Amino acid sequence: MRGSVSHTAPPRPRAAAPSGRRGSARGRLLLMILGGVCLVSGLNAGLIRLEVWAPVTSDRAGDVHGLVMVLGFLGTLISLERAQSLGRAWGYLAPALYGAGGLALLSPAPLLLGQLLLIEAGVLFVAIYLALWRRAPWPLVAIQVLSAVLALGGAVVAALVDVTVALPWLAGFVVLTIAAERAELAQLAMGPRADSELLGLAGALTLAILAALTLPAIGPRLVGVALLAIAAWLLAHDVVRRQLRLSGQHRYLAVALLAGYLNLALAGAVLTWSGLSTGRASYDVVVHGVFLGFALSMVMAHVPVILPAVLGRALPYRPVLWLPLGLLHVGLVLRFAGALGGWDVAWQVGGVVTVLALLVFMATAITLVVRR
Template sequence: MTAPASAAPRPGDLEPRPGHGSRRWRVALLGLGGASLLAGLDAALVALGVWAPVPAAHLPGVHGMVMVLGFMGTLISLERAQALRQPWAYLAPALLGSGGITLAAGLPVLGQLLLVQGAAAFLAVYLALWRRAPLPLVAVQVLSTIPALAAAALWFRVDLAALIPLLAAFLVLTIAAERAELAQLALGPRAVPILLVLSAWVTGAAASALVWPDAGARLLGAGLLATAAWLARDDVARRMVRTTTGLRRYNGAALLAGYAWLAVAGLVWLVGGAPGSDAAYDVVIHTTFLGFGVSMVMAHAPIIFPAVLGRPLPYRPILWLPLALLHGGLLFRVVGDALGRGALWQGGSVVTVVSLLVFAASAAWCVVRA
């Protein structure tokens, strides 16, 4: 997500821009990401062993890719296509969203092919943005899509569990690069050199984890921990959370909570290496993609969604509810993992699913009220 958390949408951002897709098409592409989200949440409920609307047995096996590339990949690539303002750029979110839905529908080979094509189109979008502005920060954004493309392509032959470091590198580098782009004044002149070092470290560590799982995981953990510490120290979130303005405080809280969960993921990888138990695997996945990734989505929704929807999504206090449910449920889930699963783990997991549904409903309500 690429709008500064401290800024309000500009009037021009709320209107459809000519020549690069109408509001209706953008909303339809956003709907593909939303459908992937619903499918991924249904898959999570099936994996938890609780009631699910569609109790298909294949869903838990595709849950990770549906959520990371089908949902988050669609949202991020849609916003980047909006920035490029070229009709072909919308192929990236269209292919990624379609891939997520196809996987959920039980067509694995077609779904995997669509994800590979979508990740390749996403890389092309970033390359076009880099040609427009050949800056180091944009180069890091280009680099961030390479692990996503590699993970989608390798999934034909490699188990999904082994590809988690690549997917984590994609998400973390994408968000870190765009936070650095948006908050350069707050992060200071050292932001770009620091980000370049961290991006090279995280990418190399994620790649090495394919060959040397334990050593690569520890290197990745160190990189994620350093990234979280850097963002928490230098980003504007600490100042924003101390303000009395609703949107600024909400954004600051969501950012800081996300950085804290990223630090937890990095620490678990650094200390434990490649996850050797279901509990450790569960912790690193959900602290990275839920605690960090989804918290970033919630933080920027009032800023980014208006540019995509063509309608304002004003901040309302109700947005605190899904944010609290997300982090509270994830805390119960992690504690449950430490205690050997059980009712606490299952209950916390269900709460995180509910948090995303409440967030979608709250965002829709804010749009309607606007």
């Protein structure tokens, strides 16, 4: 995901993709719509998990909710943007398979079909990043190669073991992808050592994820320590504090980033303290702190740049974008308070508010693009 760049932090130039080989804007739009369908379907599944009214009922939607949101939606969005950077037609198979796999998990088809589609998408995603790394063999691109490997590993572990066991892999995929992008976009502000520092943190997180497979008592806690370290590193090195003093889109970006980093730190702290417990209190904070509070804050922050890069259509900044961002974090506060305090109603209300926040965000983004 490409972040909005301040005047103090221009992005590092990328190798240009062959213009004649770029996929059509219409094809990219269809793939983005496929990811959007996965998002809406995942939100419906989230309502089922909250045990509140959902527009569509399903016996297994609650069980596959996490994979649909992380790989079906985020996997489609991130791999689509990476395929656009690569500029090769075969690269668009990755987002197509991620979206198809997410929807297959929710369909009456055998569960194995969706799992295999996500694994195949992960193989192609790794191939995209390797091709990009051959063009530009930089440490930050190597970190993103590692993030794609974790996405593939998460799909395999979810299919062979369980989604809960795969959660550290999926969290690693999201966190390393976003951290590497932020380090690239704010390179001048972060300094010349940022690449090597983040590469070391990425290696530590990967080792902790591997340890979580064989040492379930201590491994997840090591993952929590690594997530805390990455959140602290981002808070210390990113341009958030400078941009908070600015106005307009710069302040919006800074608040979204700050909220995301704080959610990642909270998830890391809870995971360090309690491990990967299946109890609602810690599990809910860890999972939704990473995938809602952190990842989707980054999506909200970066969408004014993602859409022009992928579709060639501008999404202008407007103050109305603060509404879904605020709703998301009000909902998370209620949800986490309800989960940690054992207040079922607050937990459910907070969950419903986060769903509404994402729906409002989608509607707002579409409206701004169309009016533009």
